[in-house]
Amino acid sequence: MADSTRRRAADPGPPDWLAEVAEGASRDAGGVPVEFLGDYLTLLADAATHGRQAKRRELDAVGVLGRRAAEQGISAGRVVQLYLSAARRLWQDLPMVVRSRDREAVRAAAAAVLQVVDDAVATLAEGYADARRDLVRREESLRRELIDDLLRGDSDLGTLVERAEPFGLDLARVHQVALAAPSRRLPDADAAISALEAVVFDRLGDRDVLVATKEGLLVVLAPADAVAADRPAPGQGASTELGRLMHRELSRLRRGRPWRVAVGRAHPGVYGIARSYEEARETLTMAGRLHADTPVVTAEDLLIYRVLLRDQPAMVDLVQAVLTPLTRARGGAGPLLDTLDAYFATGAVATESAKRLHVSVRTVTYRLDRVRTLTGYDPADPAHRFTLQAAVLGAKVLNWPGSPLPLPA
Template sequence: MTDNGARRNQRPVVADADEQWLVGVAAGASRDAGGVPVALLGDYLPLLADAAITGRKPKRAELDAVEALGRRAAEQGISAGRVVQLYLSAARRLWQDLPEVVRSRDREAVRAAATAVLQVVDDAVATLAEGYAVARRDLVRREETLRRELIDDLLRGDSDLGALVERAEPFGLDLARVHQVALAAPSRRLPDTDAAITALEAVIFDRLGDRDVLVATKDGLLVVLAPADANNPDTAPPQRTAADDLGRLMHDRLRRLPRGRPWQIAVGRPHPGLYGIARSYEEAREALTMAARLRVASPVVSARDLLIYRVLLRDQPAIVELVHAVLSPLTHARGGAEPLVTTLQAYFDTGGVATETAKRIHISVRAVTYRLERVHTLTGYDPADPAHRFTLQAAVLGARALDWPEKPLPASG
């Protein structure tokens, strides 16, 4: 027997004269639920009427049909609350307008009819909600897959522009605008992805709106694509920008999560167009890598602030030669070159103030002075001499960019 034939055999035994009455009940319930399509009721009303008249419980196949209606409602984008309201309103209206054949019975009969109706309502609504939830999970998984594929293609920057514009539109992205990319790196493994994404979306959508914003994961990092000022980023003033604000906004929210702390956020510079997204992403990745090499403790780093290292590394053979010529004698010091390079970096970062240097690297001022003298003795460059300071500082910057002395210097040929 076909499914349609089985359904016809299972339809409730409601008289044809009452069909118009049920149509009116369905229309009223639809209005109560804000215009939810009557078709989503399926055979629910005849099931209720049949339960009231005969006491019959719905069969498994009939409940399966209700579950399918719940899935259809989710796929149509109708909220779960409105669909449930449709079913509850239909039950209320049916009971209020039940024909005299039921309403005129004695008390026990009415009680039995009410119990049967409530049982159908309970089973149907629970089954409807289950079908809706299953469909929503499928839709979320499908959307997450599309989101992940889109973000991968956007960050790679070599995909077909026309296809990407079409795929980005459902996510509210205008690829002609100026965007920036921020990356959030957890201290260890990325924690609960869904919780982190939800937390970021809540605060970023509240601050920036839900258009031109995309939150996803890639390579163990949280990725945020957000709009930036429409001003030309190459002529933007050097003061704090929306990029810095985005980084602080992300860090403030992520640090409240129970796992993943401490987080470090890297924000790429804003650039226009599709290829600007990929460029901003690469800058953010480089900023994270450089921050790790430089042992930057700041929770938010900006690609703009690390541009000097990109400049240094553009001519790697030259910077390798500089580091080797200026700093390699430090390897002969007791304890190796690292303590002396660390002291030089802190000394330059604090404006050449020995007391602040001592506080920053947790040693005594006398130890700072001793180390600076050792640098002068071994290299011939005096950190306190303005004529020598630039050479030493450039060499230290290059050493950190190359991760020296932790790693050997690359071949300069």
């Protein structure tokens, strides 16, 4: 740009007038450094005085400045304001020889300046947007890696704390993990994440909250105390509230319905996050196996099933010893198991069981009598009821009699 420099040196006016324009534009833009103008003012001055348009390499340099502004965290609005304010101030402060030209000359100078402004600002914004996309992709990659390591729970604690800080995570707090599973393959992950982020951030704030995907599921990591503080109904569990918040928002999406949400219990520290995730994942699996009719389940809801499954061989023995005689009944064991399940769920009230099963009370009492005859356990006897109920729960977990009981190891 040596030629333009020589031409500018020949123009009348104070030698530092462009520097004054740059400083004023910086103030107008809230203190954006004048370095981000680069040779932009020179391009404007050349356009005004000589009608010269910016060359491709000069505009490319402006695009680099846009990228640099994005990387340094300067807002797009402020950097664009810097450029527009610089153009306005330059036009006002042009040497009198330029502003005293005839009308056509002034019109031509204005058109040339506006063309440079248009090209430069467009290139600036393009460079800024490119840098922001790169930053978002990099952040998304870092977020996904952080989520994976947090949920796995076997990474170095010090490194995790350092990596979590830019995302606003205080790993010393008590967190819980919630998982959302669509009815089929996760449809539009970006739309689902955006929907969840909007509502979760609005209710809980954007600190200590992460929303991501993992293995076809939506993952929400949230501070348990924030969920509890936001709880609208007295006595309503914080885990249930987080799950309902997620389910309500996801159900508004056109795809993925019906959703099922599982929420792990709240635990402190880094390893508590991994523990809550494992609980949520087990709860989600268990709810599917049990054909749970509620869309939001918590680890507390299904804790008894996790206890039962910790000793699966013993559970298989219990089901086999107590319930396999029911297979000799007409119609198989299924109707009798359903009756026992409804009987225990209604507090051992036959009339309520009949309503739930849509059968007569006489049918319920007949089936309960068949259970007593075939197994030797009386559902109405408190001493027998616990054994029968534990066996029924175990059968649901093992999906028996729909699937054969596992063979002993």
